[in-house]
Amino acid sequence: MIAVEPLAGMETQVGGGHVVFGGGIAGLTIARELLKQGCHVTVVEKGATVGGLARTFERDGFRFDIGGHRFHSNNPSVVQWLKDLLGADLLTVPRFSHIYLNQQFVDYPIQFPGALTIFSPLKAIQMVSSYLMAKLTERQRRDVSFEDWVIKRYGRALYEVFFQPYTEKVWGIPGDRLSAAWASQRIGIPSMWRAVRHAIFPPQKAPATAISQFYLSP
Ligand SMILES: Cc1cc2nc3c(=O)[nH]c(=O)nc-3n(C[C@H](O)[C@H](O)[C@H](O)COP(=O)(O)OP(=O)(O)OC[C@H]3O[C@@H](n4cnc5c(N)ncnc54)[C@H](O)[C@@H]3O)c2cc1C
Structure with missing residues (x-):
């Protein structure tokens, strides 16, 4: 017997209509695009409400x-898609993020060498x-997991x-079970040395996770 586990955001066709499994952002986006094409769509959500990880x-x-x-994307067509969807409800908000660490608020993404000052000299x-x-x-180190990468x-x-602690708290997954590819996408500055260099000589174009503003809908 083969057990079939429906995947979140996966779309399948039943008769003349479509069934989307998972009412998170991915599933709702697929459903909306299908509706725009005049299809009949049913979204199957296992939770009590839709929204998934982005729900309130x-x-x-x-x-x-x-x-x-906080919405941000380097892909102009994705940004345009959201602008068309939300119209005047889409606000641009300056980014100001802090993490509470060692009983102090530190910038997120973390900035060097300033971040080191919140710790004892030792x-x-x-x-x-x-x-x-x-x-x-x-050279001898592998690059398989998030932990390896960092x-x-x-x-x-560090x-x-x-x-x-930050990553495991936010994602609920141990660092050695997250992939190195995930780390390279999420951590804008790829090494401590580059982070120090960026602090002294700020680059013209900010890295993706260090953007100074983002889109938000009230
Ligand atoms: C703490 C935190 C902060 C974040 N901050 C940001 C941010 O600032 N900006 C940003 O862009 N992204 C952010 N993200 C990521 C973003 O929230 C997610 O990438 C996005 O919401 C994922 O959407 P999804 O539809 O792919 O999956 P999910 O949100 O996981 O949705 C999947 C849905 O499928 C349902 N489901 C699962 N299995 C089944 C099944 N078998 N049958 C039916 N339904 C099923 C689930 O209940 C869920 O509703 C953040 C995530 C976290 C956790």
Whole structure:
């Protein structure tokens, strides 16, 4: 017997209509595009509401976002698609992100060398030496998981203090089970050395995750 597990955002055709499994952003986008083409669509969502990781829920009069809900894309046609969808409801908001770390707010994405000042001098030295150690052994290090990727470029000490707790808290998946490709997409500055260089000589074009503004719909 073969068990068939429907995948989120996967579309299939039943009779004359279409069935989309998963009412997250991907599924709802597919459904909308099919509707625009005049198709009959049914979205099957296993949760009580649609929205998936991008949904907002209410409790005790407060509204909570599961994720950041900040839209940005380097693909102009994707941006245009959203502009057409939301019209005047689409706002441009300056980005101002902080992470609460070591009882202080630090910039996100993390900035160097400023970020090191929130740690004791001993811890900061430990981080720099751990980075130098990672550089020395760079060639022998593999690049399979998120953990491998970050340690190779930032050192183990900084991984354990910053990247690991933050990532595992947000995504709920251990760093050694996330892929290295995912790290390279999410971490705009690819090494501690480049991060320090960017801080001293800011680049003309900001890296993708360090954008200064994003789109938002109220
Ligand atoms: C903390 C956090 C912050 C984030 N911040 C941002 C941000 O600022 N900007 C940004 O662009 N992205 C952000 N993201 C990522 C973004 O939220 C997700 O990439 C996006 O919402 C994924 O949409 P999706 O439709 O692919 O999947 P999902 O949102 O996971 O939707 C899948 C849906 O399918 C349903 N489903 C699953 N299995 C089945 C089944 N068998 N049958 C029927 N239904 C099923 C689920 O219940 C869910 O509703 C963030 C994510 C997190 C967690």
